[in-house]
Structure formats: structure tokens, C-alpha cells
Amino acid sequence: MRIYTKCSNYASDTCPCVLAESGHCIVCSMCRGEDFCDCSDTSGFCVMQELYNNGGKARDQHHMMKCTVTYETVFDDTIKLIRLNIPDGEIRSFTQLGSFVFIRVLENTFYDVPISVLYEEIDLDSIELMIQLQGIKTKCFKNLKKGDTVFLRGPYLNGIQGLKALSSLHNSKSLVICRGIGLFPSLYPISQMIKNNNDVKIYLDQGTFSKTLLRAAKDLYELDIEEISIMDPGGRISSQMYAIIDDAIKQDVKLIHFGTSDHVMKQLIDHVEEKSGRNVALSCINNSHMCCGEGICGACTRNINSQKIVHLCKEQMDVYEYGKILI
């Protein structure tokens, strides 16, 4: 079967983007220079028409914004919560399903880090991020203080795979499985599902988190979380985890969301596929290694069956297919 991808940027503030302008649009065959219109799942927004109406040029694209830190706190020495002030007029919808930003500190001139937006306060022009200090790019945030400046561009919209399934879930049951920092990029999907009157059951493996951090996360976001161990001591997925998933499938859960590492996610997706025959919808956080976020640099690309290159910073895939390309 053909592998379809859809662009998370489609019909957003920045669509048509430079890809469309230069003849490489993910969605529109005609913007890619083909002779005939081949779109099959777009409605409301014709990229070609918008490009034409805009004189053949991309819409105003993401640009670097200079933001001030208004609050920061560190948990366990490794997780830093920061609140930022967005310059006047730049606050557009930062928290949408899947939205994340690229951010860097003043001293770092090149390397932006993708971080999910947890929360936005439109009236206060502020957004909130939770950053795990892991390596060279994120550890720069460690000494960031209130009043300091960071550089930010966004919002980008492909932080979650399975956006459509998530946004169209109403009055149903869903299961959320997260581990460690994977909880934070999953917060917005969780609140969205709750808002849409779904019964959401959340399991969290504390991973490298300490008990204090776990408690802080629960209190901060008022979550009703059950703790589990996704892995058994041998490093394999625990039988308890599998039992929870099997049970959910039996209980007619309509969607399962994963906020874990790719390695764990891959095994869990395969398991759901085997048990449900793809009858349960899936969504998951996007852990790709990204650089530009625009579908241009190629840092995030994967090759599917030597048929197609996907840019995971922008393209939405069927999550079962996505599971196949995870390493």
C-alpha cells in the first residue's frame, strides 16, 4: 500500500510555506509542478489557490523572536521549568495540538532545541516549557535566570503523530502511557481529550524522575496518574504493561497515546497492532532529531521502504506505519 503523509503545517498561519513556493509542497501536486490536481483529503484550503493569491510567494514564515524569561525553577537538578514572555503582537496560537518551538540561549548561536509548549497565557503573552537538561544544547539552559533572554521560533505543529485521531476523539475512552519527560509533550493532548469529554486513563513510568518531581508534575497539572513500570528489570516491556494494553483493547478504548522513548514506543505500537488489528487509533509524541523544522535541512528524514523520504518535522503519518520506521 502507498504510504500517505499529510503536512502538519497545512492551512496554518505559515501555509503556503517556502516548500510550496519552491515547488516541493508535501500536500499539493500542482505546487510540485505536476499538471493535475491530485488532492484527496484536503478541504477548505487549496494551497495552490493561496499561493496564487499571494503572488506565488510563501506566507510570512517563522522568524526568530527575542523573549524574556519571566519565571524559572529547577526540579531534581535536571528538569527546568521556564516561562517566557513573547514580544508584543507575536503571540499567536502557541498551544495547539502538536505545537512546539525551537529555542536557544543567547550564547548559543547555531543550535536550536525543539521543545513542546505546555501552556500558554494569551492575556499575559507568555508560554511555559519544561526542559530536561540532557546534553550540550539543553544544559545551556541550566543557569538561565529570570530576566534573561532566549531566542525562539515557532510554533511548529508536528510535535505529535496522530493529530487527526486525537482531535476527532469525542465522548470515548482513551489510554495514555508515558515515561519520564515524555509526560510533558503529552500534556496538551491529554487536556484536549479531557475537554472533548473522553474518559482518559493515564499511566506514568517515572523513568529518571524522582518521586518529588513526579509529585510536582501531578500537582502542577492536576493530573490523576497511576504509576507503573513499563520495563521489567531485564529491560523488556513488563507483562503488567502488556496486560494494561490488552485490557484497554477489550474495554473498547478508542485511542492509545504514547509519550515514551522511540524504543519503547515501537514495541508498544507493534503490540497494539497485533492485538487490535489496527482497530484502535494511535497517537504519540514525536522524538525525531530536528534542526530546521521546515522540511528543508533533512536532519529529521527517514526513508520508508526506499519509496519515499519523510520529513518528520512536518509530515503526519499513520502511527502504525510510523512505528515501523522507528529505531
Added chain:
Amino acid sequence: MSRIIVTGGGWSGVSAALSARKAGAEVVLLEKTDLVLGAGNVGGIFRNNGRFTAAEEMKFLGAGELFDIMDKCAVHVNVSFPGHEHASLYDVNKVEPCAKELLGEFGIELMTESHVMDIVKVNDNVEAVVLDDGTKIEGDVFIDTTGSSGPMGNCLKYGHGCSMCIQRCPTFGPRVSLTAKYGIKDLRGRRSDGTPGVFSGACKIEKKTLREDIRDELNEKGVVILPVPKEDVNYDKLGQKACRQYALKEYSENVIILDTGAAKLMTSYYPLDKLRKIPGLEQAEYIDPYSAGRGNSIRYLAVAPCEDTMHVIGATNLFCGGEKGAPLIGHTEAVVTGALAGYNTVKYAEKEELLILPDTLAVGNIISYSHKQFVREQIYNERYTFAGGVFFKRMKELGLYSTDTDDIENRVTAAGLKGIFDISPKTPVPPHSRVSGGQL
């Protein structure tokens, strides 16, 4: 019982659904918008010229239900206008609910607002169509009657942008070629200058916006002809039009308006300020397409190569009808090819021989002739209709044009096909498993 899935609820899809149902199948009809009949909601002309013969042939073949509906909804009968005799005009505002009701009576499961975006193909066989919310609709044999207009990109590149026509792609999603999803290349109709795609040939004006005396004349006679100011006559537009039967000089020098419940203007598009220069149309306003002052939908960019059985060449369990299955224009033509496709899907499912309508009937002749010209001879700048152009000429030459119903009955009997489509359902009508819209 075989299960037939029809995608696209225009005249051809409705006709295919009915005839498959009558041949004994369980039928699901999927339509992306909230209305069935597609372009039939903006047309209205039937029984003009050779379409009379075709309608009568279909009745004797046992597929008369849809012509009965058109006749029942006719606001004018026996109207003449340039190049056309004995036309009937149905009321485009009344016909659609009648068609929906008929589908319900026959126990066809109609799913409106169900936009098909893909197929599931396993080992060359179509197993299901996929709606844009991911729902899979499984079946034994599939019919693609998605028409050939749009989507927006085509209307932009080959027309003047989305003109907001009855297809309403921005709201309900683009037309999708199921045959192309299967892997079969669409053939493309062309204008006389070779440009791909042709403009739809008519628009609708709100009747209330005509001057009162013009409106009265239209209501009474069914047709009004008003001269175009000399400086605005544009003969070039004729070559771009889909409808060969109206590519006549008279249609450039005059505006011809027919009464189909709305005021049907027989031109692809006409700038509003120029239209309003014509005495009587000073306050005219378009109601389909809304942007008819600038353009109209682009059609015939997705015609699948079909055999004369309406089976898609190179595919397995996939058939086509209407504009999708041949470069045919018209409601009558769509009903004819749809009925044959519907009947043959059931034969295919039952592994019986497929029906070809013979050349001795106008309805068989148009299918074989248009396929020969378009698919085999690769003549892409011609379209075919019983109502005019090359095919009506051919009908007259071959003695196929007739308004004598006894004569028509005799030829159907001679072909051994009387009542062929009229097999009543073998099984009782099942209750609707899902009816959207609650309109039945």
C-alpha cells in the same frame, strides 16, 4: 448477496445504485456533499433532441425510474430553443429530494457527507474505500461515479479559480479519482485549442433578480433569448465549453435563458457588469456557481478508460459510470452509463457474462462510439451527447433518432433486451444500517 459500493451520488451514481439493487445486490451509495444528483442540481434540460430517444429506450430496457422523476418534476415540456427541439426542463429545486426518496424506497443505503479519499487494494482487488475520517467501507465490487469536475487545483490552473460551484470542494473535500488511486491513469479531455479541461457550460441566475416582464415570459414559455450588445460578443468562448450541443453561434450573439426553477443561463461564465448591460438583466445575480461572473468548474480531467460494459480497463472489481466512464455530457447520458455499470457489477460478482448494450440502440451506440473515439483513437477534444454535436448527427445518419415510442419499443424488443434492467430485488429490502442526514 453481493455488496456493491458506489462512490459519487450524481445522476450516474444514483442510477448505478438503483440498477445494482434491482439486480439483487446490497448497495451502499457514498456521496461527499449533502445532496445527491451532483451536477444534476444545476442542469435541468432533458428529452431535447436525441435524449428523447435515449430516455424512451431506457424505459423499455426497464430503467425508467429516474426519467419518471425528471418528468414528474418538469416545469416545461416540449420547449424549443436554438438547435434544440422538444426539450423538457425539470425544476432543479424539486428533483433532488425525489431522488433521495426513491433511493430509500429501494432500500439503498445512502451515506451523504461521506467523502471517499482512498481505496484499499489487496492483490489487484479493491477491498474497501476509505472515508476521510478513516472509516473503511468494504464491498465485493466498486463503482466510481465521482464525475469529472474539479478539484480546486484544476479549476485554478485550467479555469479561473474555484468558482464555488455545486460540488463545494472547499466544504466537502475534493473529487477523488478512485481509478487513479487504483493505479490507472486518468485520460484528460481537451478544448479545441488543446488546453486540458473544459468549462462547464451553464450558470444559474436567481429568477427574482430578472426584470418582471422577462421573468413572466420565462415562466410562461420556458425560454427567453436576449441579444448581447455587439461589443461584448465573444466567439472564442465556444471552443472552451464542455457542451458541444451549445457551441453554436447563436449562443455567443445572444444570452439564452431557460426556466429550470432558476433562470439557467446557457453560457460558461459572463462578467456580471456586462450581463447587467443587457436590458432586463440590470439586477441579475448568480446563484450557481456563485462566481459565474468570473469562471465555472473545469471538467473532463479524470475520465477512466473503460470497456463498453463500463468495466475499467486494467482493473478487476472496479466499474465507472457517468462523466467518469466516458466523455459524455448530460443527465440522460449519466443515467444510461450508470444503469449499465450497476447491472454489470452484479453480473461480475456472480461471475456471469457482462452486458454490452448493442449499437442498434442509441444508448449502446453512444457508449461504444465515445469509447472508440476517446480511448482507442485518442481523440480528446470531443465530447458526446444525444442532444447535439457529432453524436446527434450520427444518430440521425444511422436512423437512431426517433420520437416514435412504438418504434423505440420495437428496437428494444428486437435487441432482446426488453425489461433487462427491471429485475425486482431478489431479497426483501433490508432496514437501513446507517442513514445519514435523516432525510429518508
